Amino acid sequence: MNAFKKISAMVLFAVMASQAVTAATTVTPVIVNAVGGYFDVYLVNNCSKEIEVRVRAEGSSSTSKYKAGEKVKVPVKAGYEVYVDGKLFKKFEDSDSGKEIKLCK
Numbered sequence: 001m002n003a004f005k006k007i008s009a010m011v012l013f014a015v016m017a018s019q020a021v022t023a024a025t026t027v028t029p030v031i032v033n034a035v036g037g038y039f040d041v042y043l044v045n046n047c048s049k050e051i052e053v054r055v056r057a058e059g060s061s062s063t064s065k066y067k068a069g070e071k072v073k074v075p076v077k078a079g080y081e082v083y084v085d086g087k088l089f090k091k092f093e094d095s096d097s098g099k100e101i102k103l104c105k
């Protein structure tokens with residue numbers, strides 16, 4: 001009877017260890033949507049000339065020059081504004097996430 005208990009305990013331990021290894025190696029995808037957080041947009045200079053682009057946010061701004069045909073990934077938040085050659089072009093919204101923004105009309 002004592003040997004039966006030992007064998008049963010060893011089998012139970014082996015099954016539990018196997019399940020723990022399986023659970024630890026299983027990949028569970030997690031999707032995170034950060035409301036109000038940063039998201040990427042792609043600013044595309046589809047003009048035939050170099051343009052000056054300024055992204056303005058909460059009291060600060062960043063200015064860059066984009067050559068004709070250039071495409072740049074930029075992290076922004078809803079409410080940020082983009083100016084092209086000094087003129088307001090667009091105010092970003094959460095729905096702009098992942099989109100290409102063509103900077104010439």
